[in-house]
Amino acid sequence: MYQFFVEPNQINLNEKNVIIRGGDVNHIKNVLRMKVGDELNVSNGQDGKEYRCGIAALEEDCIVCELRFVKENNVELPAKVYLFQGLPKADKMELIVQKAVELGVDTVIPVAAKRCVVKLDDKKAAAKIARWQGIAEAAAKQSKRSVVPEVTDVMNFSQAVKKAADMDVRIIPYELAEGMEKTREIISSLRPGQDIAVFIGPEGGFEDSEIQMAVENGIEPITLGKRILRTETAGMTVLSWIMYQLEEQ
Numbered sequence: 001m002y003q004f005f006v007e008p009n010q011i012n013l014n015e016k017n018v019i020i021r022g023g024d025v026n027h028i029k030n031v032l033r034m035k036v037g038d039e040l041n042v043s044n045g046q047d048g049k050e051y052r053c054g055i056a057a058l059e060e061d062c063i064v065c066e067l068r069f070v071k072e073n074n075v076e077l078p079a080k081v082y083l084f085q086g087l088p089k090a091d092k093m094e095l096i097v098q099k100a101v102e103l104g105v106d107t108v109i110p111v112a113a114k115r116c117v118v119k120l121d122d123k124k125a126a127a128k129i130a131r132w133q134g135i136a137e138a139a140a141k142q143s144k145r146s147v148v149p150e151v152t153d154v155m156n157f158s159q160a161v162k163k164a165a166d167m168d169v170r171i172i173p174y175e176l177a178e179g180m181e182k183t184r185e186i187i188s189s190l191r192p193g194q195d196i197a198v199f200i201g202p203e204g205g206f207e208d209s210e211i212q213m214a215v216e217n218g219i220e221p222i223t224l225g226k227r228i229l230r231t232e233t234a235g236m237t238v239l240s241w242i243m244y245q246l247e248e249q
Contacts, residue, residue, distance in 0.1 A: 001039060001040060001041055002028075002032060002034075002040045002041065002141075003040070003041040003042070003043065003141045003144055004020055004024050004028075004040060004041070004042050004043075004141065005042070005043055005044070005045050005137065005140070005141065005148055006018060006019070006020055006021075006042055006043075006044060007044065008044040008046060008047075010044075011042065011044055011051060011067070012067075013067070013070075016066065016067040017056070017064060017065060017066060017067055018042050018051060018053050018064075018065040018067055019062050019063070019064060019065070020042070020062060020063040020065065021061065021062045021063075024063070025061065025062060025063055028040075028055075028058075028063050029058055029063075034055060034058075035055065035058075036055050036056065036057065036058065037054055037055060038054070038055050039052065039053065039054050039055075039068075040052075040053055040054075040055070040065070041053070041144070042065070043073070043145075043146045043147070045146070045147045045148050046147065047146075048072065048073055048074075048076060048146045048147070049070055049071065049072060049073055049146065050070070050071050050072075050073040050146065051067060051070055052067075052068045052069050052070070052071070053065035053066060053067055053068060054066045054068055073144075073146040075143075075144055075145060075146055076104065076145070076146055076147065077104040077106075077242075077243060077246050077247070078192030078193065078246055079190065079191070079192055079193060079194045079195070079196055079242075079246055080106040080107070080194075080195045080196065081104060081105045081106055081107075081196045081198065081239065081242055082105070082106060082107045082108075082109060082163075082164065082167065082195065082196065082197045082198065083096075083100050083105050083107070083108045083109065083198050083200065083235055083239070084109045084111050084155075084160045084163075084164065084197060084198065084199040084200065085100075085108060085109065085110055085111060085200050085231075085235060086111050086112075086113040086115070086116055086199075086200060086201045086202030086206070086231060087110055087111065087112055087113070087116040087118045087120070087154070087202055088116075088118070088202055088203060088231045088232065089117050089118060089202075089203060092231065092232045093110065093128070093132060094131070094132065094135050095232055096108075096231075096232050096235055096236075097132045097135050097136050097139070097151060098135050098136075098138075098139045099139075099232075099235075099236050099239075100149070100235060100236070100239060101135075101136050101139035101140055101143065101145065101149050102139055102142070102143045103236065103239040103240060103242075103243050104145075104239070104242075104243050104246075105149055105239060106147075106149055106150075107149055107150050107151075107152060108132070108136070108149060108150070108151045108152070109152045109155060109160060109163065110128075110129070110132075110151070110152070110153075110154045110155070111154070111155055111156070111157060111160045111199070112154050112155070112156050112157070113157050113201060113202050113206055113207070113210060114157070114206075114207045114209075114210060115201070115202055115203070115204040115205065115206070115207060116202045117202070117203065118202075120154060125153070125154050129151055129152075129153060129154070132151040133150070133151045136148055136149050136150075136151055157206075157210050157213065158213070160199070161213060161214060161217050161219065164197035164199075164217075164219065165217065165218075166195075167194075167195040167196065167197045168194040168195050168196065169186065169189075169190060169194055169195075169196045169197065170196075170197040170199075170214075170218060170219040170220060171186060171196075171197070171198055171199070171219065171220050171221075171222050171238070172198075172199035172201075172206070172211070172214050172219050172220065172221050172222070173199075173200065173201075173221075173222055173223070173224045173229075173234055173238060174205070174206065174211055174221040174222070174223070175205055175223075175228055176221075177221040177222055177223040178223060179223065180223060180225065182220075182222060182223075183222040183223055183224070186220060186222060187241050187242065187245050188245060190242060190245045190246060192246065196242060197219070198235065198238050198239065198242070199214065199219065200231060200234050200235040200238070201231060201234075202231055203230075203231055224237055224238070
């Protein structure tokens with residue numbers, strides 16, 4: 001069943017209707033070719049609930065839906081995971097955002113680390129973030145998330161470390177870290193209700209000075225195993241471990 005996101009004020013519990021506006025109107029009418037009576041799911045991206053609706057009318061600028069029932073949607077991870085992703089080359093960030101959303105991440109923070117090849121000025125950064133946010137929304141729809149994860153403005157490494165300062169668990173995969181036992185210990189200690197920061201370096205990894213800054217601020221270096229993973233693989237690996245640990249509980 002198709003899922004769409006709306007603003008909270010587009011859901012009227014008293015009148016039992018939902019109004020869908022914006023780009024989804026064309027998608028519903030002309031791409032999906034849905035008709036009056038077809039069912040769809042709606043989320044307001046905030047309360048974690050699923051609003052099951054039936055299409056009542058296909059208007060020129062909106063879709064009017066009849067609200068049939070509401071249920072709790074337990075698809076979200078019981079902890080908030082923040083992915084601090086070093087800016088990669090080409091279009092890799094699009095894949096990273098998409099897969100991170102599918103794996104349950106709460107927020108993606110692009111980080112301009114020292115070894116990042118990509119350099120974004122304000123204009124380019126704004127366009128990229130808008131693009132990545134659109135990908136996050138599409139991935140949230142596809143994976144039936146009840147919220148749309150945020151893609152924040154680009155930060156430098158120092159700003160990223162500061163943002164993570166009050167989070168409960170903070171880890172940074174590092175190719176010179178040793179001992180899977182420490183990695184297993186940290187992952188197995190994760191609990192519902194925590195804020196979890198995951199730092200992933202760009203191609204070439206983090207510089208030694210960045211790792212030193214991370215360690216000085218309480219961020220734990222971990223190993224992901226004996227092989228060197230690409231930046232787009234490393235984040236997915238850690239997020240998969242986190243998802244498994246939290247959903248086991």
